[in-house]
Amino acid sequence: MTLTNLVFKSMKKNIKHYYLYFFALIFSVTLCFSFVTIQYNPSVVKALAASGSATAAFESITYVLYFILIFFILYANQLFMKRRSKEIGLYQLIGMTKGLIFRLLLIENVVLFTLAVGIGMVLGFLTSRFFAMILMKLIKNDAIVSLSFSMTAFSKSLIIFALLLVVVMLQIFIMIRKASLLSLFNAAKKADERIKKFSIFHMVMGIIGIGLIAYGYYDSTRLFSVGGATTNNLLINMLLILGSTIIGSYLFFRYSVALIMNLIRKSKKGYLKITDVLGVTTIMHRMKGNASSLTLITVLTGLAVGIMTLSYISYYSSESDARQLSPFDYILLDNKGIEFFDQLVAEGIEYEKTTFQISAVNVKMADLFNLDEKNAGYININQEAVSSVVSLSDYKKINPNAQLEEGETIITSYANVLSELLPLESKKKIQVNTSEKNYSLFIKEVREDEFFLSVLASAGSPVLIVTDELFDEIQKVQKPEITSQIGINLVNEKDRERAETLFKTLRERKAIEYDYQKTYKEYYDENIALNGMTIFVTGFLGLAFLLTTGSILYFKQMGEAEDERESYTILRKIGFSNGEIMRGIYVKQLFNFGMPLVIGILHSYFAVKSGWWLFGSEMATPMIIIIAIYVAMYTVFGILSGMYYKKVVKEAL
Incomplete structure (x- = not known):
């Protein structure tokens, strides 16, 4: 069998793992290329010509989008390499060298990446006019927007995506070079951290985690109060709030969730239903094992919701702010x-x-x-x-x-x-x-x-x-x-x-x-132009953050479903139905997707509440709308994850 045949057989076999990653990659490339193309659209350039800061903002956000894309691809690639560790180990067992395995993965990733980037750039070009029209609508500019191809945007994006492919292959090369045969067969079973028996120390750390989050929330409510901050300690207070909430979030997922689940399990005095086994117990171990990634997802969610809410507050308050002036x-x-x-x-x-x-x-x-x-x-x-x-x-x-x-x-x-x-x-x-x-x-x-x-x-x-x-x-x-x-x-x-x-x-x-x-109209037009531009670029960032966090959670659930396939087989053999097993899984899914989202929303709520009035005159409506959008999108990822679990459970017997 030639290497090319082996590549395509491997891709066909792994399509169940790669399909969402492939579409998420296409969507990421579409967002990035569309955003870059908008910068060079003649109608947009003319509309923003009076504002040099708008052009600079576009440029800055482009690099942020690229950073998010790189982070997402590297993180997702690491997860999939972990899922395929056993397959790579088998290749070594049959005599393939690490160099040959790397060449196989190189061809596979080049094919996958080239297809995704090609499709994404075509879609990005086609959707750039749609996004440009949204921007013009937001800044209330009646100019007609035409579909415009920019060679500068194309060449700039092509260079970035090519560099990204090089970085991905470097990551794969390092992972293959460092991995031993034994570690490859056990890599898929490893969580972010090694799980230890729950102890008094864990209980104390769980309480401290909740306390740190509570402290951060409390301190944020008095950040700008006359007695709560001065020009000298304002920055220190902000860093303390940020540090306490991030560390508190990590401790919450690492210890507090396990503490709460342990208390729930003990309250049942040994009488555990199948829902408890698949829900409470699994949550207790999985969440603390993946505390690092869940903390990252929570922080990204809070950051995205907070930034989008503040920008929408400014846009929503454009009229009232103009009336104040x-x-x-x-x-x-x-x-x-x-x-x-x-x-x-x-x-x-x-x-x-x-x-x-x-x-x-x-x-x-x-x-x-x-x-x-x-x-x-x-x-x-x-x-x-x-x-x-x-x-x-x-x-x-x-x-x-x-x-x-x-x-x-x-x-x-x-x-x-x-x-x-x-x-x-x-x-x-x-x-x-x-x-x-x-x-x-x-x-x-x-x-x-x-x-x-x-x-x-x-x-x-x-x-x-x-x-x-x-x-x-x-x-x-x-x-x-x-x-x-x-x-x-x-x-x-x-x-x-x-x-x-x-x-x-x-x-x-x-x-x-x-x-x-x-x-009044001059003040209003200035507010709309500035705030419309702001909410447009933060909307792009919000979509990128949402795609990143939601996809990572989904990929992790796919991995956990595969890890637990044998458990579902045993449960089916001893008489439990699909519905009974799925009820426990739904409880776990609710926590896996709901907990990072709820904690992230709470982080953003208290962050926004501490100084929202610096951005506008109305907080409730913009925040409710942004949260509703995020909840709806996370629900979609949760449903997709549930469908994948249902497929695994159905195939378990």
Whole structure:
């Protein structure tokens, strides 16, 4: 038999192991080549030409995708080499040299890899237009996207995939060279670590693992609190949280799961059902034996869900963030650019106008936020903040039900990042200062109404609403830089394009004095362009992480199913039905796929919760959507794994 015939017979025999690996490889190549091709699509290049950072982001994410692909291929190849160790040992027994075996595997991998890369690059090219259209949709660009082949993208990808094949063959060469004949026959039975009898030490380590995860979660909730972090120890706290959750995850899979399963098994007092034998006992030993890989999968899952959630929070909050920066469609300050109204009327554009008179006072930080030396953190408690002041009558234009008594104030326009770090409390007194007099005011209420251009609230300070009498008194002695704001909202959305042109023309002519007077639509378009690009690239990364973690779990389950084939044969011979055996297997599958997913989601939830407000104004909806996608995809891998087990059990007798 020639070497070529042996290669094809070997590939045919191992197709049951390779088919998902082959399709996963095709999918990975498709993702990578599609992403690289998008970078050179003329429509996308033109749309992102104004943003150099977008081009740099594309380039950076490409290398991350390549890294994920390399990691996935090397890890999967290691698993399959372990599954084929007995076959390689038999080749040696019949007299084949290690060099000849390597040549056999070399031809086999070159054929497999070439087919996968070829098919993947064709699919990547064909799907690149689809992904480019998604990108243009996300950034709300109406440009027509055509299918475009880039020789640069092709040659760059070909070089990367060729290097990857070389690395894979180097990995196989090292594994064959180092392996002894005896180790090859036992390699398939080896887990990540050697299993020892459960002891008191294991019990203590299991409790410590749960404790480390709990500590990481708790510390993440106070990471950005005033008393919980300073500019000096913020990085240290973040590293502590990261370290405790990763180490805690490893200890959880290595010891805690076994501890919990041991307690469940002991609670049954020796009366074990077939479900317990195939579920609880198997979970106890398999999980702690594969703790390293399960920890890696958990961390990757948490990382992917966290990154995708934060990017989606930013995209989801684009409109509300734009409204925080410009609460009205257009804003004029100090009556600069009032000819804008004449132009709107001349164009037949209907609008609504709201005018606010503005003054300012100084408020001591310690007084406003109830700070002292112990909990001030990075805040200077003796510092005074400049806060804008608006009269009650003006405020009633947006909140008609507002009421104030003499000596009272309402604090509003404080729904920003600073409000999460330094939350305000009502029902207390504060001192406000002017150049001539100090006033004691009682905070009646703290609200989140946004009606000021963001730059008017100095350093993010809140706006104080006071009685008309007090406002007039303050206005006489205080001379702020800006003394009035006119907010303009369009009545009909169809008029926005013309109104935008009029406003920008006035700004270019310097009829509007301040360059930072952007319109609401400009802020919104900037947010959409940036956040749309971000969620697009993180979506690609999320798909790559999902493919990697889900496939690795599936490959491991395939291996475990083959290892346990003899056990299923014995169980079938003593009278257990397929259904009874499968019920135990389903319990194990639920844990094998569900546990890394649940722990990973918990990691991402607490990580996102600690600072989600830095990225947007809504957390719940984006996170639920991302988690639902991940759960659905893991469920698909779980179902595929269950089907493979069912096939093995059916063939066991």
